[in-house]
Amino acid sequence: MSVATSTPIKGSVQRRLVLQLIFVALILTVLFVLAVRLVGERIAQSAQDSALFAAAASIASSMHSDNGELQLDLPHSAFAMLEAISEDSIFYRVSVGSRTVTGDDELSVITPASPLAERAYATEEFRGEPVRILTVPRALDVEGVFTNVSITLAHTRQGFHSTVSQIQSIATGVGIGFFIVSVALCLLASQSALKPLKSLVNAIERRGPEDLRPVNREVPSEVAPLITALNSFIVRLSGSLDKAEEFIAEAAHRIRTPMALVQTNAEIALRFAETSKSRGKIREIIVAARESSRSASQLLDHATVAFRAENPQLAPISLSELIERSISRFFPIAEMKGITLTVSPTKSNVIVAVDSLLMQSAIGNVLDNAIKYSESDTTVDISYGVLNDYGFINISDQGPGFSDGDIKHATELFFRGKKTESTEGTGLGLKIVSDALNVHNGRLEITKNGERGSCVSLQLPLHS
Amino acid sequence: MRVIAAAIAFLTSFGWAQAFEIEDQKFYGFEDSKDVVKIISTSDIEIFEPLLLAFVNKYPSVGVDYTVASSQQVFKAVYDEQAEFDLVISSAMDLQMKIANDNLARQHISEATQRLPEGAKWRDRVFAFTYETAVFLISRSAFHQSEVPLSRRALVELVRQNTDRFSGRIGTYDIRISGLGYLLATQDSLSSQTYWRLTEVFGLAGTRLYCCSADMIRDVEQGRLAFAYNVLDSYALRKVAEGKPNVQIVEFSDFQTSIMRTALIPKNVKNEEAAEAMLDFLVTLADRPNLALSTGMNPIIEGEPKSKKLLSSVTLGPSLLVFLDSMKRSDFVNSWVSSMRIWQESN
Incomplete structure (x- = not known):
């Protein structure tokens, strides 16, 4: 519609809806990935810590005292356990106070936060690599003397990091999938939400001007x-x-x-x-x-x-009857102006279903125009018949006629042809004709009638 | 540093000097070559030579400086002294693991190393390229064919009942001086309790202790030994292949321990490119069957050992470090020494 194009437009409800939904989906996706990563890290960390503790406990249980000396038969199973979990380096140290009984004496012993804690963890750098260190303090009876022994075990972080990155890549994959599905759903949802609005607009646009x-x-x-x-x-x-x-x-x-x-x-x-x-x-x-x-x-x-x-009150009527009803009141005026009115049928008994009063007004206005603009001693001819499934009534005069430009605008309200400027008129005539024909799904055609005059053709669908 | 200190103390107590000792050295390729890869290895030159010649043939611009030392000396050179070598080859998997575990080996990832099966490489720092099985080698003349033992249990029974006959005619590694012997003994002890009973009967009968496989094979072949326990298959095989009818390999049916020869690039490598080329060359030995045959080595082939018998394969992993623990080691060696009744011998 011509009105719609001039409506100032600011933003789009659908675009706003989609953008906001996508923004929400993006935030949820990022939160999801971060949450899974955090949980994954915690789980991987606690798995590594539990394995370290199990290994350290196994080492602790293999300690014994022999002739007042702390003895340790390092259990193969403790290392095999850690070896099975991941490809990581293992470092260990068993110490009494600051004295290393066996193992790597450069490894730091982690002091538990509370003296009652049965283990203490830390993540540090050792021999050029980050390691998870666990210290398990144990009290051992060495010949009646309680000795505080610290078992310290360290494991590099390769397995931990590969577990975390696996979890992370799965989470990222799922997140991306979730986001794509969300975007698709957002588009569908916004479309379906705005569907009633669109169909309403269509319905209003399809309406006629009246x-x-x-x-x-x-x-x-x-x-x-x-x-x-x-x-x-x-x-x-x-x-x-x-x-x-x-x-x-x-x-x-x-x-x-x-x-x-x-x-x-x-x-x-x-x-x-x-x-x-x-x-x-x-x-x-x-x-x-x-x-x-x-x-x-x-x-x-x-x-x-x-x-x-x-x-409209539609009723079948023959064209000859319709014309007869329309023209009777024009004979006196025509006679007065010295104009001859002739009716020339090309086919008899042409029936159309019309509102008789409406069509009489229409034909009357055409005739009125024809008589008004014709000079004396001319003829206004009314012919009727059938052409291409339409009944037609052609009213031809020998007046000044329409110019090519006028024909286009002839049916507009208050339009008056260039050649008629000298004569009084309202410009309503052909508008009435055109409106009446529209009611009946009819057509209006205006053509030149030879060198002088014009022919106005009213065409109405035949009554079936 | 206590471990290292203990190791040094241990080594010096057996009369070694501070600096590592080498047994042999040879250069391959053009003498004036600027591109030299320095290898320190436990494998004898005579065994390794065909491989080195093939490598020089493939890379003519590279010279190979090949140094042979015992596994303890190789470890000492690389771990304690951080001597400049580009590639370290050793059959003492535990010592190689110690170097890799303590972050003294460089990571290397290549198409060739990717093909290695699980357990044949660790953290892309240490790589196995051949495997060798410890076998039971007998002198035919010392046994009736019917009494050849097929398991450790049978061997224990045989020796127990014929202590006098086998007295002084049993050979095995002296685990106090042979790193490989120590590794095989500790792995045997993990695999089966029979190991200690075996040590007991060996001790009762009286056992000759060796530093190296080659000497044991020689003595078996010459009939000085009735049998040798835990001889590495590749050496033994070569002897048999050379047609010594007196030597017979017996494969025990309970289990056979197999170890892997490993290589690693130390952190202080000088010629990294050549070292990597050499390493890739070694781990793809399976692609050159003729070379494998001429060296008598069993290449690591995509997961499949040649013999599918009960192989107790020692795989690479930090659990190998357990027996390197100074306390554990001295306990184990003490138990072994007392089982072997070595004090009697020295008396």
């Missing part, structure tokens, strides 16, 4: 206030349109009656006029009164067409 019925569709609750507002606007609009039409019809009626009186009295006065000057003036009054009453009739016609168009 259709001022309230919108009566089932709409989502969010759209309902908009429709209520629109409907109340339509009611007010059609109310004021009705009032305007009523006002025009009333005004036309009020003008026509006095004008007829003015015309009759002026004609009587003309007979008694003595000077040619006063006769001229009186003729001008007659022409002006006739024109005014004609305009008033056309306004009335237009109001009638507009009113009846909303609720």
Whole structure:
């Protein structure tokens, strides 16, 4: 619609909806990946720590005292256990105080936070690599003397990091998948959410320009206030349109009656006029009164067409009957102007289903125009028949005709042809014709009638 | 540093000097070559020569400086003294593992090393390229064919019942001086309790202790030994292949310990590129069957050892470090010495 293109547009509900949903999905995805990574790290760490503790406990249980000396038979199973978990280096140290009993005396002993704690962990660098260190303090009875022994075990972090990165890559993969699915769902959801709005727009766009019925569709609750507002606007609009039409019809009626009186009295006065000057003036009054009453009739016609168009009374009627009803009132005027009206059928008994009053107005307006713009001693011919499944009524005159440019605009309200500028007129005539034909799905064609004059063709679908 | 101190103390107590000692050295390729890869290895030159010649043939611009030392000396050179070598080859897997565990070996990842089966490489720092099985080698003349023992249990029974016949005619590694002997003994002790009973009967009968496989094979072949326990298969095989009818390999049915010869690139490598080329050359020995045959080595082939018999394969991993613990080691050696009744011998 031409109105829509000029509507200032700011943003899009769908785009905003999609962007916000995608933003939420992105945040959820990142949170998910981070959470899984954190949990993964904790689990991997606790797995490494438990394995270290099991190995250290196994070492602790293999300690014994022999001749007052601490003895340790390093258990193969302790190392085999750690070896089975991951490909990582193992370092160990068994110490009493600061004295190393066996193992790597460069390895730091971790002091537990509380003296009662049965283990202490730390992550440090050792021999150029990060290691997880565990110290398990044990009290050992060496010949009746309690000795505090520390078993310290360290494991490099390769297995830990590979577990974490595996978990992370799985989490990232799942996250990316989740995000892609979310985006697709966002698009679908936003489309389906806006579907009722789109179908509503379509329904309103499809309406004809005269259709001022309230919108009566089932709409989502969010759209309902908009429709209520629109409907109340339509009611007010059609109310004021009705009032305007009523006002025009009333005004036309009020003008026509006095004008007829003015015309009759002026004609009587003309007979008694003595000077040619006063006769001229009186003729001008007659022409002006006739024109005014004609305009008033056309306004009335237009109001009638507009009113009846909303609720046409269709009934089958033959074209000859329709023409007969339309032209009877024009014979006196034609005779007065010295114009011959002829009816020439090309086919008899052509039946169309029309609102007779509407079509009489239409034909009357064409005839009125034809007679008005024709000079004396010319003929206005009304022919009818069938062409391509349409019944036609062609009204041809020998008046000034339309120029090529005029034909295009002939049916616009208040348009008047260039060659008629010297004659009085309202420009309502062909608008009435075109509106009446639209009601019947008919067509209006205006062509040149040879060198002089024009041919107005009213075409109506045949009654089946 | 206590471990190292203990190791040095241990080594010096057996009369070795502070600096590591080498047994042999040879250069391959052009003498004036600037691109030299320095190898320290426990494998004898005569065994390794075909491999080195093939390598020099493939890389003519590279010279190979090949040094032979005992496994303890190789470890001492690389771990304690951090001597400049580009590649370290040893069959003492535990000592190689110690170097790799303590972050003194360089990581190397190549298409060739990727093909190694699990357990044949560790942290991409130490790589196995051949495996050798410790076998029971007998002198045919010392046994009736019917009494050849097929398991350790049978061997224990045989020796127990014929102590006099085998007295002084049993050979095995002296685990106090042979790193390989120590490794085989400790792995045997992990695999089966029979090991200590075997040591007991060996001690009762009286056993000759050796530093090296070659000497044991020679004595078996010459009939001085009735049998040798835990002889590495590749040496033994070569002797048999050379047609010495008096030597017979017996494969025990209970289990056979197999160890792997490993290589690593030390952290202070000078010629890294050549070292990596050599390492890749070694681990792809399976691709050169003729060379494998001429050296008598069993290359590590994509997971499949040649013999599918009950092989108790020692795989690479830090659990090998357990028996390197100074306390554990002295306990083990003490138990072994007392089982072997070595005090009697020295009396």
